[in-house]
Amino acid sequence: MPATPPTAASAMHTLYRDNHRWLFGWLRRRVGDPFDAADLVQDTFVRVLKTHTGRCGAVSSDPVAELREPRAYLAAIAKSVMIDFFRRQTLERTYLEVLAALPSQEVPSLETQAVLRSALIEIDAMLDGLGLKVKQAFLMAQCEDLPYAEIARRLGVSRRSVDNYLARAMAHCCLLLP
Amino acid sequence: MTPETKRGAREVRAIKEAATWYARLGSEAAAAEDRHAWRLWLNSDAAHRAAWDKVEQVCRQMGGLPGSIARPTLAPAQASRRAVLRGFGLVAGAGAASWLGWRELPWTGWPADYRSAVGEQRIIQLADGSSMLMDTHTAVDISFDAQARIVDLRSGAILVSTYPDPVATPRPFLVRTRQGTATALGTRYTVKTEDDWTRVAVLEKSVRIEPAQGHGAVVLHAGEQARFNHDTVEATQMNDITTASWATGNLVALDMPLGELAAELGRYRRGGLGCDADVAHLLVSGSFPLDNTDQALAALTQGFPVKTARVLGYWTRLVAR
Numbered sequence: 001m002p003a004t005p006p007t008a009a010s011a012m013h014t015l016y017r018d019n020h021r022w023l024f025g026w027l028r029r030r031v032g033d034p035f036d037a038a039d040l041v042q043d044t045f046v047r048v049l050k051t052h053t054g055r056c057g058a059v060s061s062d063p064v065a066e067l068r069e070p071r072a073y074l075a076a077i078a079k080s081v082m083i084d085f086f087r088r089q090t091l092e093r094t095y096l097e098v099l100a101a102l103p104s105q106e107v108p109s110l111e112t113q114a115v116l117r118s119a120l121i122e123i124d125a126m127l128d129g130l131g132l133k134v135k136q137a138f139l140m141a142q143c144e145d146l147p148y149a150e151i152a153r154r155l156g157v158s159r160r161s162v163d164n165y166l167a168r169a170m171a172h173c174c175l176l177l178p
Numbered sequence: 179m180t181p182e183t184k185r186g187a188r189e190v191r192a193i194k195e196a197a198t199w200y201a202r203l204g205s206e207a208a209a210a211e212d213r214h215a216w217r218l219w220l221n222s223d224a225a226h227r228a229a230w231d232k233v234e235q236v237c238r239q240m241g242g243l244p245g246s247i248a249r250p251t252l253a254p255a256q257a258s259r260r261a262v263l264r265g266f267g268l269v270a271g272a273g274a275a276s277w278l279g280w281r282e283l284p285w286t287g288w289p290a291d292y293r294s295a296v297g298e299q300r301i302i303q304l305a306d307g308s309s310m311l312m313d314t315h316t317a318v319d320i321s322f323d324a325q326a327r328i329v330d331l332r333s334g335a336i337l338v339s340t341y342p343d344p345v346a347t348p349r350p351f352l353v354r355t356r357q358g359t360a361t362a363l364g365t366r367y368t369v370k371t372e373d374d375w376t377r378v379a380v381l382e383k384s385v386r387i388e389p390a391q392g393h394g395a396v397v398l399h400a401g402e403q404a405r406f407n408h409d410t411v412e413a414t415q416m417n418d419i420t421t422a423s424w425a426t427g428n429l430v431a432l433d434m435p436l437g438e439l440a441a442e443l444g445r446y447r448r449g450g451l452g453c454d455a456d457v458a459h460l461l462v463s464g465s466f467p468l469d470n471t472d473q474a475l476a477a478l479t480q481g482f483p484v485k486t487a488r489v490l491g492y493w494t495r496l497v498a499r
Contacts, residue, residue, distance in 0.1 A: 032477060034481075093428065094427075108247075156307055174197060
């Protein structure tokens, strides 16, 4: 990550100093749990920081200092951070259930489980927006190495649809890359 | 913003071509000529190389994920892995119920073809290959004949995944409620009854809504939802993370009044769940597991100024702490 220009850094510091308590209260009222709320405050500021260092870099203009309504802005970012958090929670619940249903010899080590969890969260975000069958086809091809004829059979679609699904999924993922 | 907006048309075209090559080369039917043609394509333009690098990057990112974990976690078949993992009912083949004409049927207390108990979700595989995930406390009648595939939703909510009709003359697939019909145009969608309203949310493709006594129909597309009563369709809204979250076994709330949340959780809870008026307005956000409403209640009572009170040992109420 490029270094934040000094003016931006101090603006960020001010933004944090003046608003982090308020933001904690805002999140705490919504999610209830104080530890979750504290994590979400941090995630929100990290996202603000990333957005601004990513966008301005060495450019002299400093969007953080220019914010007219910093709290409305922070609330909007916090809301999207919260949505990502719920999505992650939902995914983790599914993941734990899938792990619990695996035959014991296939259950990965705790260390591997942690690595897989973060990989799954990233890939879940990457596949977001694709249809269920498109996702299924892509995962069957990519992670299970199934022949297309078998994918078509399992999904109840034609071979040509499998081709289309895979091309669509791959294009979608590539377009998300920087 | 779609990811395509910040890229040049040439780059987007190269990426789409690369993705098509990826699909073609990965097939068991790919031959030496395909690989040869791909190499010519790859070497003909620097943009092609750059696009192919992205394909490889995606493959690397997904490589190493065991299929036995990745697919059920990221794309659970038929929407509810809970229903499957918990051994909830999986029923094959639609019962051929006699269909008496829905207008004559009383809507409550009728012995429906399929029912789910309070707290239960179940998957029904229909005779045409379509499937239906029933939410808690839901009653459905199914009638397939030569003209149409009809699901009568008497109460509760369902997620429908339609399948192209296998018969020679494809029949329309429609879900009817007291308020009207929602006809699938090849799709996944949810239909939920809410007192005098029916809510339809489209996850893929599109659905046509027709109020029972209204004029004209409204077509909803993927990502859209709308509520309708017997004669009016309300303005379309966009789906968000809360839409159909029940189908993954969770209730996701964003700034939901506690009273509404309690009513929603109560649908999954034997004995019901109420909420006092003086705390009903509290806005709550969270993701709550539907198969364990005690856990959801614990999260609420820890995080918000409320506690539970039991009435007659059964009926739970949320009251001010």
